[in-house]
Amino acid sequence: MSKRDYYEVLGITRDASDPDIKSAYRKLALKHHPDRNPGDSASEARFKEAAEAYAVLADREKRTVYDRFGHAGLGTTPSSGVDPTVFEGFDDILGGLGDVFGFGDLFGGRRRAGPRHGADLRYDLKIVFEDAARGSETTLQLPREEPCHACQGSGAAPGSTPGTCSECGGHGQVRYQQGFLTIARTCSRCRGVGKVIVTPCEACHGAGRTTRERKLTVKIPAGISTGQRLRLHGEGELGERGAPPGDLYVVVHVGEHPFFQRDGDDLLCIVPIPYPTMVLGGDISVPTLNGDERIVIPKGTEPGARLRLKNKGMPNVNGRGQGDLFVEVQVDTLRRLSKEQHALLEKLAKTMGNHKVEPRTRESHSEDRPFFDRVKDIFG
Ligand SMILES: [Zn+2]
Ligand SMILES: [Zn+2]
Incomplete structure:
Protein backbone atom coordinates (compact mmCIF):
# COMPACT_ATOMS: atom_id res chain seq x y z
CA MET A 1 0.00 0.00 0.00
CA PHE A 107 -6.03 10.42 18.68
CA GLY A 108 -5.92 8.38 21.85
CA GLY A 109 -4.13 11.07 23.77
CA ARG A 110 -4.49 14.62 24.78
CA ARG A 111 -4.53 17.44 22.33
CA ARG A 112 -2.17 19.47 24.42
CA ALA A 113 -0.32 18.97 27.62
CA GLY A 114 -2.29 20.42 30.50
CA PRO A 115 -5.25 19.85 32.76
CA ARG A 116 -8.05 17.71 31.39
CA HIS A 117 -11.61 18.96 30.91
CA GLY A 118 -14.23 17.45 33.21
CA ALA A 119 -16.30 14.54 31.91
CA ASP A 120 -19.92 15.02 30.81
CA LEU A 121 -22.51 13.40 33.04
CA ARG A 122 -25.89 11.86 32.21
CA TYR A 123 -28.98 11.93 34.36
CA ASP A 124 -32.13 10.03 33.42
CA LEU A 125 -35.24 11.95 34.43
CA LYS A 126 -38.73 10.43 34.42
CA ILE A 127 -41.61 12.88 34.09
CA VAL A 128 -45.36 12.40 33.84
CA PHE A 129 -47.23 13.08 30.60
CA GLU A 130 -48.91 16.23 31.94
CA ASP A 131 -45.52 17.80 32.77
CA ALA A 132 -44.40 17.18 29.19
CA ALA A 133 -47.61 18.78 27.92
CA ARG A 134 -47.48 21.87 30.10
CA GLY A 135 -43.78 22.20 30.86
CA SER A 136 -42.49 22.15 34.41
CA GLU A 137 -39.60 22.71 36.69
CA THR A 138 -37.94 20.08 38.83
CA THR A 139 -35.09 19.89 41.29
CA LEU A 140 -32.41 17.23 41.01
CA GLN A 141 -30.21 16.24 43.89
CA LEU A 142 -26.86 15.02 42.64
CA PRO A 143 -23.52 14.18 44.14
CA ARG A 144 -20.69 16.10 42.53
CA GLU A 145 -17.02 16.39 43.15
CA GLU A 146 -16.03 19.89 44.14
CA PRO A 147 -12.67 21.47 44.93
CA CYS A 148 -11.47 20.47 48.38
CA HIS A 149 -11.97 23.33 50.86
CA ALA A 150 -8.99 22.43 53.04
CA CYS A 151 -6.43 22.71 50.24
CA GLN A 152 -8.48 24.87 47.85
CA GLY A 153 -8.21 22.17 45.24
CA SER A 154 -4.43 21.97 45.10
CA GLY A 155 -4.22 18.56 46.76
CA ALA A 156 -1.23 19.71 48.77
CA ALA A 157 -1.47 19.92 52.57
CA PRO A 158 -2.29 23.50 53.70
CA GLY A 159 0.96 25.36 54.30
CA SER A 160 2.99 23.07 52.05
CA THR A 161 3.80 23.83 48.43
CA PRO A 162 3.95 21.37 45.54
CA GLY A 163 7.44 20.61 44.22
CA THR A 164 8.64 20.82 40.64
CA CYS A 165 8.30 17.55 38.73
CA SER A 166 11.73 16.04 38.21
CA GLU A 167 10.65 14.00 35.18
CA CYS A 168 9.82 16.96 32.94
CA GLY A 169 11.56 19.76 34.84
CA GLY A 170 8.22 21.47 35.39
CA HIS A 171 7.29 21.72 31.68
CA GLY A 172 4.50 19.15 31.85
CA GLN A 173 5.71 17.68 28.57
CA VAL A 174 8.47 15.30 27.59
CA ARG A 175 9.82 15.70 24.05
CA TYR A 176 11.71 13.19 21.97
CA GLN A 177 12.90 12.82 18.40
CA GLN A 178 11.42 10.41 15.90
CA GLY A 179 12.94 10.79 12.46
CA PHE A 180 12.55 14.43 11.58
CA LEU A 181 9.67 14.93 13.95
CA THR A 182 9.75 16.13 17.49
CA ILE A 183 7.07 14.31 19.41
CA ALA A 184 5.72 15.86 22.58
CA ARG A 185 4.10 13.64 25.19
CA THR A 186 2.36 14.64 28.37
CA CYS A 187 4.56 13.87 31.33
CA SER A 188 3.25 10.72 32.96
CA ARG A 189 4.56 11.53 36.42
CA CYS A 190 2.84 14.90 36.92
CA ARG A 191 0.17 14.35 34.23
CA GLY A 192 1.06 17.60 32.51
CA VAL A 193 0.86 19.84 35.55
CA GLY A 194 4.63 20.27 35.96
CA LYS A 195 4.33 19.98 39.72
CA VAL A 196 4.07 17.07 42.11
CA ILE A 197 2.53 17.01 45.58
CA VAL A 198 5.08 16.33 48.30
CA THR A 199 2.76 16.42 51.33
CA PRO A 200 -0.81 15.42 50.36
CA CYS A 201 -3.80 17.22 51.90
CA GLU A 202 -5.38 15.07 54.63
CA ALA A 203 -8.98 15.96 53.82
CA CYS A 204 -8.88 14.79 50.20
CA HIS A 205 -5.80 12.53 50.27
CA GLY A 206 -4.14 14.67 47.62
CA ALA A 207 -6.98 14.45 45.09
CA GLY A 208 -7.85 18.14 45.47
CA ARG A 209 -11.56 17.41 45.48
CA THR A 210 -14.34 16.09 47.67
CA THR A 211 -17.84 14.80 46.93
CA ARG A 212 -20.81 16.95 47.87
CA GLU A 213 -24.57 16.75 47.27
CA ARG A 214 -26.03 19.71 45.45
CA LYS A 215 -29.41 20.71 44.13
CA LEU A 216 -30.04 21.73 40.56
CA THR A 217 -33.20 23.24 39.16
CA VAL A 218 -34.11 22.01 35.69
CA LYS A 219 -36.67 23.73 33.49
CA ILE A 220 -38.56 21.23 31.33
CA PRO A 221 -39.92 22.87 28.20
CA ALA A 222 -43.50 22.08 27.20
CA GLY A 223 -43.67 19.55 24.37
CA ILE A 224 -40.55 17.60 25.31
CA SER A 225 -40.53 13.93 24.37
CA THR A 226 -38.76 10.79 25.46
CA GLY A 227 -35.09 10.67 24.55
CA GLN A 228 -34.60 14.42 24.30
CA ARG A 229 -31.71 15.85 26.26
CA LEU A 230 -31.41 19.02 28.25
CA ARG A 231 -27.87 20.32 28.55
CA LEU A 232 -26.80 21.99 31.75
CA HIS A 233 -23.63 23.79 30.88
CA GLY A 234 -20.74 23.32 33.30
CA GLU A 235 -22.66 20.99 35.64
CA GLY A 236 -20.68 17.89 34.72
CA GLU A 237 -17.57 16.63 36.46
CA LEU A 238 -14.94 19.09 37.47
CA GLY A 239 -11.94 19.50 35.24
CA GLU A 240 -8.49 18.60 36.42
CA ARG A 241 -6.87 21.36 38.42
CA GLY A 242 -8.75 24.39 37.20
CA ALA A 243 -9.73 23.07 33.75
CA PRO A 244 -13.35 23.72 32.70
CA PRO A 245 -15.97 21.27 33.97
CA GLY A 246 -18.00 18.99 31.69
CA ASP A 247 -21.72 19.35 31.06
CA LEU A 248 -24.67 17.54 32.59
CA TYR A 249 -27.10 15.98 30.14
CA VAL A 250 -30.57 15.34 31.50
CA VAL A 251 -32.19 12.64 29.36
CA VAL A 252 -35.98 12.88 29.60
CA HIS A 253 -38.37 9.92 29.74
CA VAL A 254 -42.03 10.85 29.41
CA GLY A 255 -44.60 8.55 31.00
CA GLU A 256 -47.64 7.23 29.11
CA HIS A 257 -51.06 8.85 29.34
CA PRO A 258 -54.09 6.66 30.10
CA PHE A 259 -55.82 7.64 26.84
CA PHE A 260 -53.77 10.11 24.82
CA GLN A 261 -51.40 8.42 22.39
CA ARG A 262 -48.65 10.60 21.03
CA ASP A 263 -47.08 10.85 17.61
CA GLY A 264 -44.67 13.78 17.58
CA ASP A 265 -46.78 16.82 18.42
CA ASP A 266 -50.05 15.10 17.47
CA LEU A 267 -52.30 13.20 19.84
CA LEU A 268 -54.79 10.43 19.26
CA CYS A 269 -57.69 9.64 21.53
CA ILE A 270 -60.19 6.82 20.89
CA VAL A 271 -63.77 7.49 22.03
CA PRO A 272 -66.73 5.09 21.92
CA ILE A 273 -69.91 6.87 20.76
CA PRO A 274 -73.48 5.58 21.05
CA TYR A 275 -74.60 4.00 17.79
CA PRO A 276 -77.62 6.31 17.25
CA THR A 277 -75.34 9.41 17.51
CA MET A 278 -73.15 8.00 14.72
CA VAL A 279 -76.13 7.46 12.49
CA LEU A 280 -78.10 10.61 13.27
CA GLY A 281 -75.25 12.95 14.15
CA GLY A 282 -75.02 14.99 17.35
CA ASP A 283 -72.54 16.53 19.69
CA ILE A 284 -70.44 14.80 22.32
CA SER A 285 -67.89 15.78 24.93
CA VAL A 286 -64.25 14.67 24.35
CA PRO A 287 -61.20 15.12 26.55
CA THR A 288 -58.41 17.50 25.47
CA LEU A 289 -55.22 18.59 27.25
CA ASN A 290 -57.15 21.61 28.52
CA GLY A 291 -60.28 19.86 29.74
CA ASP A 292 -63.38 18.56 28.02
CA GLU A 293 -64.62 20.07 24.81
CA ARG A 294 -67.80 19.51 22.81
CA ILE A 295 -67.44 18.41 19.21
CA VAL A 296 -69.99 17.74 16.50
CA ILE A 297 -70.34 14.19 15.16
CA PRO A 298 -71.56 14.50 11.60
CA LYS A 299 -74.52 12.45 10.43
CA GLY A 300 -73.52 8.98 9.19
CA THR A 301 -70.09 8.82 10.84
CA GLU A 302 -68.39 5.42 10.33
CA PRO A 303 -66.60 3.58 13.12
CA GLY A 304 -62.87 4.33 12.88
CA ALA A 305 -63.38 7.83 11.46
CA ARG A 306 -60.93 10.37 12.80
CA LEU A 307 -61.96 13.88 13.57
CA ARG A 308 -59.24 16.48 13.81
CA LEU A 309 -59.14 19.19 16.43
CA LYS A 310 -56.58 21.64 15.13
CA ASN A 311 -53.94 22.96 17.56
CA LYS A 312 -55.27 20.84 20.42
CA GLY A 313 -52.28 18.48 20.43
CA MET A 314 -48.95 18.80 22.24
CA PRO A 315 -47.12 22.12 22.17
CA ASN A 316 -44.07 22.05 19.92
CA VAL A 317 -40.91 21.89 22.02
CA ASN A 318 -39.24 24.51 19.83
CA GLY A 319 -42.14 26.88 20.24
CA ARG A 320 -43.59 26.27 16.80
CA GLY A 321 -47.26 26.18 17.68
CA GLN A 322 -49.15 23.07 18.67
CA GLY A 323 -49.93 19.71 17.12
CA ASP A 324 -53.45 18.44 16.46
CA LEU A 325 -55.69 16.17 18.46
CA PHE A 326 -57.32 13.34 16.53
CA VAL A 327 -60.46 11.81 17.94
CA GLU A 328 -61.10 8.31 16.62
CA VAL A 329 -64.73 7.31 16.77
CA GLN A 330 -65.67 3.77 17.79
CA VAL A 331 -69.08 2.22 18.34
CA ASP A 332 -70.38 2.13 21.87
CA THR A 333 -72.53 -1.03 21.97
CA LEU A 334 -74.64 0.32 24.82
CA ARG A 335 -74.54 -2.67 27.13
CA ARG A 336 -76.34 -0.93 29.97
CA LEU A 337 -79.71 -0.04 28.56
CA SER A 338 -82.86 1.07 30.29
CA LYS A 339 -86.05 -0.97 29.77
CA GLU A 340 -87.37 1.65 27.41
CA GLN A 341 -84.17 1.78 25.35
CA HIS A 342 -84.12 -2.00 25.17
CA ALA A 343 -87.69 -2.10 23.87
CA LEU A 344 -86.89 0.54 21.25
CA LEU A 345 -83.86 -1.40 20.07
CA GLU A 346 -85.90 -4.59 19.78
CA LYS A 347 -88.42 -2.71 17.72
CA LEU A 348 -85.62 -1.47 15.45
CA ALA A 349 -84.14 -4.98 15.16
CA LYS A 350 -87.45 -6.38 14.02
CA THR A 351 -87.49 -3.95 11.09
CA MET A 352 -84.09 -5.31 10.03
CA GLY A 353 -85.06 -8.93 9.57
CA ASN A 354 -84.09 -8.92 5.91
CA HIS A 355 -80.83 -7.05 6.38
CA LYS A 356 -78.15 -8.70 4.24
CA VAL A 357 -74.75 -9.10 5.94
CA GLU A 358 -71.80 -8.29 3.69
CA PRO A 359 -68.18 -8.85 4.73
CA ARG A 360 -65.95 -5.81 4.56
CA THR A 361 -63.25 -5.66 1.92
CA ARG A 362 -59.69 -5.69 3.18
CA GLU A 363 -59.09 -2.06 2.12
CA SER A 364 -61.87 -0.69 4.24
CA HIS A 365 -60.87 -2.62 7.34
CA SER A 366 -59.95 0.03 9.87
CA GLU A 367 -57.69 -2.21 12.01
CA ASP A 368 -55.17 -2.61 9.23
CA ARG A 369 -54.25 0.99 8.84
CA PRO A 370 -51.44 2.69 10.71
CA PHE A 371 -52.03 5.50 13.18
CA PHE A 372 -52.85 8.94 11.95
CA ASP A 373 -53.48 8.17 8.31
CA ARG A 374 -56.78 8.46 6.47
CA VAL A 375 -57.94 11.24 8.66
CA LYS A 376 -61.41 12.47 8.08
CA ASP A 377 -60.58 16.14 8.12
CA ILE A 378 -63.76 17.75 9.21
CA PHE A 379 -62.48 20.38 11.58
CA GLY A 380 -59.31 21.28 9.63
ZN1 LIG B 1 -7.60 18.77 49.97
ZN1 LIG C 1 6.25 16.08 34.93
Missing part, protein backbone atom coordinates in the same frame (compact mmCIF):
# COMPACT_ATOMS: atom_id res chain seq x y z
CA SER A 2 1.51 3.33 -1.00
CA LYS A 3 0.96 6.57 0.82
CA ARG A 4 -0.97 9.32 -0.95
CA ASP A 5 0.85 12.48 -1.90
CA TYR A 6 0.29 15.15 0.75
CA TYR A 7 -0.59 17.82 -1.83
CA GLU A 8 -3.12 15.49 -3.36
CA VAL A 9 -4.57 14.73 0.08
CA LEU A 10 -5.22 18.44 0.69
CA GLY A 11 -6.26 19.02 -2.92
CA ILE A 12 -3.73 21.80 -3.50
CA THR A 13 -0.92 22.49 -5.98
CA ARG A 14 2.78 22.13 -5.13
CA ASP A 15 3.22 25.91 -5.10
CA ALA A 16 0.33 26.47 -2.66
CA SER A 17 0.90 29.30 -0.18
CA ASP A 18 0.73 28.84 3.58
CA PRO A 19 -2.78 30.35 3.82
CA ASP A 20 -3.89 28.01 0.98
CA ILE A 21 -2.62 25.01 2.89
CA LYS A 22 -4.28 26.17 6.06
CA SER A 23 -7.67 26.77 4.45
CA ALA A 24 -7.59 23.49 2.49
CA TYR A 25 -6.82 21.61 5.67
CA ARG A 26 -9.48 23.44 7.67
CA LYS A 27 -12.14 22.54 5.13
CA LEU A 28 -11.21 18.86 5.12
CA ALA A 29 -10.89 18.66 8.89
CA LEU A 30 -14.34 20.13 9.40
CA LYS A 31 -15.90 18.00 6.69
CA HIS A 32 -14.46 14.70 7.82
CA HIS A 33 -14.45 15.22 11.56
CA PRO A 34 -15.67 12.01 13.24
CA ASP A 35 -18.17 13.94 15.36
CA ARG A 36 -19.91 14.94 12.17
CA ASN A 37 -19.60 11.47 10.65
CA PRO A 38 -20.17 9.09 13.54
CA GLY A 39 -19.22 5.50 12.81
CA ASP A 40 -17.84 6.38 9.38
CA SER A 41 -14.36 4.89 9.33
CA ALA A 42 -13.63 6.20 5.82
CA SER A 43 -14.17 9.77 7.04
CA GLU A 44 -12.01 9.18 10.07
CA ALA A 45 -9.21 7.89 7.84
CA ARG A 46 -9.53 10.97 5.61
CA PHE A 47 -9.50 13.19 8.65
CA LYS A 48 -6.29 11.67 9.99
CA GLU A 49 -4.70 11.67 6.56
CA ALA A 50 -5.42 15.40 6.19
CA ALA A 51 -4.04 16.10 9.66
CA GLU A 52 -0.85 14.28 8.78
CA ALA A 53 -0.47 16.09 5.45
CA TYR A 54 -1.05 19.40 7.15
CA ALA A 55 1.49 18.65 9.89
CA VAL A 56 4.16 18.31 7.24
CA LEU A 57 3.20 20.94 4.67
CA ALA A 58 2.55 23.67 7.23
CA ASP A 59 6.06 23.26 8.59
CA ARG A 60 8.55 24.99 6.29
CA GLU A 61 11.46 22.65 7.10
CA LYS A 62 9.42 19.47 6.79
CA ARG A 63 7.82 20.71 3.60
CA THR A 64 11.25 21.33 2.04
CA VAL A 65 12.37 17.83 2.97
CA TYR A 66 9.12 16.36 1.65
CA ASP A 67 9.38 18.30 -1.65
CA ARG A 68 12.89 16.90 -2.24
CA PHE A 69 12.64 13.36 -0.94
CA GLY A 70 8.93 12.57 -0.62
CA HIS A 71 7.61 10.35 2.19
CA ALA A 72 10.98 8.57 2.41
CA GLY A 73 12.65 11.83 3.46
CA LEU A 74 10.41 12.14 6.48
CA GLY A 75 10.96 8.57 7.57
CA THR A 76 7.23 7.96 7.69
CA THR A 77 5.97 4.59 6.58
CA PRO A 78 2.37 3.93 5.60
CA SER A 79 1.55 2.74 9.08
CA SER A 80 3.60 5.10 11.22
CA GLY A 81 1.23 8.05 11.20
CA VAL A 82 1.94 11.32 12.88
CA ASP A 83 0.90 12.48 16.29
CA PRO A 84 -1.14 15.59 15.48
CA THR A 85 -0.85 16.71 19.09
CA VAL A 86 2.52 18.21 18.19
CA PHE A 87 0.84 20.89 16.08
CA GLU A 88 1.25 24.41 17.16
CA GLY A 89 -1.89 26.44 16.76
CA PHE A 90 -4.17 23.51 16.04
CA ASP A 91 -6.99 25.23 17.89
CA ASP A 92 -6.59 28.45 15.91
CA ILE A 93 -7.06 26.63 12.64
CA LEU A 94 -10.30 25.01 13.68
CA GLY A 95 -11.50 28.20 15.25
CA GLY A 96 -11.95 26.71 18.69
CA LEU A 97 -13.93 23.75 17.39
CA GLY A 98 -11.13 21.55 18.61
CA ASP A 99 -12.50 21.85 22.10
CA VAL A 100 -16.02 20.96 21.09
CA PHE A 101 -14.95 18.03 19.00
CA GLY A 102 -12.63 16.54 21.58
CA PHE A 103 -9.56 15.86 19.50
CA GLY A 104 -7.88 14.34 22.50
CA ASP A 105 -10.05 11.24 22.42
CA LEU A 106 -9.76 10.84 18.69
